[in-house]
Amino acid sequence: GAAATVRNVLITFFLSGLWHGASWNFVLWGVFHGALVAGWPDEAIRHALDALAQAERLGTPLSTARSLLALARAQRAVGDIEAGRDHARAAGHVARTHGMELVTAQAEELLAALSE
Numbered sequence: 001g002a003a004a005t006v007r008n009v010l011i012t013f014f015l016s017g018l019w020h021g022a023s024w025n026f027v028l029w030g031v032f033h034g035a036l037v038a039g040w041p042d043e044a045i046r047h048a049l050d051a052l053a054q055a056e057r058l059g060t061p062l063s064t065a066r067s068l069l070a071l072a073r074a075q076r077a078v079g080d081i082e083a084g085r086d087h088a089r090a091a092g093h094v095a096r097t098h099g100m101e102l103v104t105a106q107a108e109e110l111l112a113a114l115s116e
Contacts, residue, residue, distance in 0.1 A: 010034040028078040061098040065091045069103070072110055085114045 010031070017030020068091035075084035092107030094100075 006038040009038040013037065025075075025078050025080050029074055032074060032077055061094055062100060062103070065094040065098075065100060065103045065107070068094065069106055069110065072107075072114070076110070076114055081114055085111060088114060 011034075013030040013034025014027065015030070016033075017027040020026040020029070068087045072084040072087035072091065075081070075087065088107050088111040092104055092111065095103035095107055
């Protein structure tokens, strides 16, 4: 049922955090993402998957920039500010290089928030 699905998602993301490294930052990253995914209603998950499919159709640069932004936001959430800045800068560079104005603006906004 629904409770088992939530439990399985949380365990999977927790283990994913451990797999990335034996550090509390990675464990918290896994728990944070697991909670986000477990708390999403089915409609939101379908929307996210549709957005991912659209990004893949638009090509690797957009997917790369969006992934870097998501990673920077997650790192900000767990307090890894320096790594968040690095990923926000990288996202901005990819976006500027490929003329993605909206993603460039998002990266600059996030970088400003991480620099406060």
